[in-house]
Amino acid sequence: MIIEYFSANLWQLWTLIFFVCLILEVFSGDFFIMSFAIGALAGILTAAIGLNFTIQVVCFAILSLLSLLFIRPVVLHHLHRGEDSRVSNADAIIGREGRVSQSIETGGYGRVAIDGDDWKACSVTGEAIDEGTRVRVVKMESIIVTVEPV
Numbered sequence: 001m002i003i004e005y006f007s008a009n010l011w012q013l014w015t016l017i018f019f020v021c022l023i024l025e026v027f028s029g030d031f032f033i034m035s036f037a038i039g040a041l042a043g044i045l046t047a048a049i050g051l052n053f054t055i056q057v058v059c060f061a062i063l064s065l066l067s068l069l070f071i072r073p074v075v076l077h078h079l080h081r082g083e084d085s086r087v088s089n090a091d092a093i094i095g096r097e098g099r100v101s102q103s104i105e106t107g108g109y110g111r112v113a114i115d116g117d118d119w120k121a122c123s124v125t126g127e128a129i130d131e132g133t134r135v136r137v138v139k140m141e142s143i144i145v146t147v148e149p150v
Helices: 002-008 010-029 032-048 053-079 089-093
Strands: 097-102 112-114 117-123 134-141 144-149
Touching: 002 010, 002 117, 010 032, 010 053, 032 053, 053 112, 112 134, 112 144
Parallel strands: 117 144
Antiparallel strands: 097 112, 097 134, 112 117, 134 144
């Protein structure tokens, strides 16, 4: 019964596919599933003008593929403009300034407070740095920051 209904009203099936793809795209955000929503628009249009199901599926597949190949790269380029130059995670700490919270020993380690976090630190020259000295992070290896006095 429902199959007969959808076969008589295939545009509703394509509309359902379109909205499901839109909802899934909201959660993925990479414009991949949106390409299939665009393909579903071709299915809606071909069903509305009365073409058979095979032609609808072919139009869906072709428009989805074209969207993936040509529209998605352009959209991603515009959505992610300038993100390549942004640093994240631990790399963002390089260049930051902080204060020595535990003296850094000659050739050894101490602690540095940076933006509320306390990091194990060593001196870039290997010399001692007294507690309370302002320092700048010049390098990071694993969880140890290398600092120089400011």
